[in-house]
Amino acid sequence: MIRIIVDGVVVTLLAVVLTLSVVTWMKAGSLEAQLATVQKGLRETNKKIAESEDHAKTADAGASHGALDAPHWGYEGEMNPANWGSAFPVCGTGQAQSPVDIRGPFEKSDQSIRLDYKPTPLKVLNNGHTIQATVGAGSTMTVNGTAFELLQFHFHRPSEEHVNGKPSAMVAHFVHRSAAGKLAVVGVLLKEGKDNPVVRSIWANAPQKEGPEVAVPGAEINPASMLPARLDYYSFEGSLTTPPCTEGVTFYILKSASDISLAQIDAFPFKANARPIQPLNGRRITAN
Ligand SMILES: [Zn+2]
Secondary structure, three states, X not given: OHHHHHHHHHHHHHHHHHHHHHHHHHHOOOHHHHHHHHHHHHHHHHHHHHHHHHHHHHHHXXXXXXXXXXXXXXXXXXXXXXXXXXXXXXXXXXXXXXXXEEOOOOEEOOOOEEEEOOOEEEEEEEOOOOEEEEOOOOOEEEEOOEEEEEEEEEEEOOOOOEEOOEXXXXXXXXXXXXXXXXXXXXXXXXXXXXXXHHHHHHHHHOOOOOOOOEEXXXXXXXXXXXXXXXXXXXXXXXXXXXXXXXXEEEEEEEOOOEXXXXXXXXXXXXXXXXXXXXXXXXXXXXXX
């Protein structure tokens, strides 16, 4: 890819040099003038190639943090959430962005959801933005008869969603996808309380720094153990809460929270990884 871009620059600039040479030859007729022009053109060509290679190095460095050639982003510094839109337009211009502040009055939800999560081999990823548990096939969510497969769940501190203006200590986002490619996220708010056994397994194997996924031989977790007893929810249409902030994601934030201990909250390697609250822009929040 990078080689093709550099080659493209060379071809274009050689064409420019050639054209300039011919024009100069026709106008000046002096051999010295022709040579000077060709040499100037070559110097410029070399400069462009050097610039391309510099750009290629920068792009390679970015690749280790996620998608190929994806710009850096984060929760602080130059590429903090207020500036995500400069590299990921939907983050800046989208009208149905997540997270939101959940407050009533609520319309009655017409959706029935069923969660059927199964034990899964423990696979933990630190992607530089969160800790994620990757879930094997077989755990599903059913919304009005449509099946969504649970792909992964991950954590934010504090919770990204607020209820009546207030965040919880943390939130776990369970990310599901239907056969048609539609995304649905179940949010389980985590409040300070008892030790959370699923979190204990994940934290014990989570790399402190960004790196490849860690598969823990013989270890299993059951995502169902993360769920509170009651599954009543608030629901709204939103987006990925991280770049590229793609919209068309349905959220179900459970009204009941699950426990996580203070020590577990403190041990999460990301001090703050919550995108700020986004405007509703007329969206309705439903509740069941
Ligand atoms: Zn999330």
